[in-house]
Amino acid sequence: MATRPDEFLFLHDSSAGVAPRLLGCELVRMIDGHKLRVKIVETEAYDQSDMASHSFKGRTPRNEVMFGPSGHLYVYFTYGMHHCMNIVTGNEGHGAGVLIRAVEPLEGLDEIERRRGYKRLHELTNGPGKVTQALGVTRQLGGHNLRKEPLQLVVRPALSQEHLVQTTRVGISAAKDMPWRFFIVNNPFVSQPWH
């Protein structure tokens, strides 16, 4: 029996190549008997050659996962209260990943609202900390393989260039001019569409 081609092959590209490609892809999260499904609408690329990246100064216990195989999950904890999730990209030994900055709920809205505390719809998942809260992602899922439950990446066809915006990243001071943030044009769940 022939094995199916690995849909995750594109993750071997550079993070800046993968980040726009992840727009339109979906995440499926099984948690507490609920199925949550969301569409990725905003991403940012980080690479070890990039001063703003956690992997810039080399491997540490915290960023270890970024240097592992692509298609796994790098989760970090910041500002004393927020988790953020990245999809690891590139080859093993190279520290890179794509931050999921915003998603659009497709399924399981009730449970997402409950987890987020009943905010207005467009404020449910329009930020990296909000995404992890909505999907119940913490460091427990650090290193998780996104080919498997309980959190899976569903690859979708690449969106055409005209539906994408490329701009600078949010909330960093180093390498702030690198245009490694990508989002879907006119999507109401993008965190800062005017930037």
Added chain:
DNA sequence: CGGCAGATACGCT
């Protein structure tokens, strides 16, 4: 919407 303050834990100097 923009600006600001406050909350809060952890990794690294």
Added chain:
DNA sequence: GCGTATCTGCCGT
């Protein structure tokens, strides 16, 4: 100690 790939609430526009 200090800075942080952030969010929220509160204020003014």
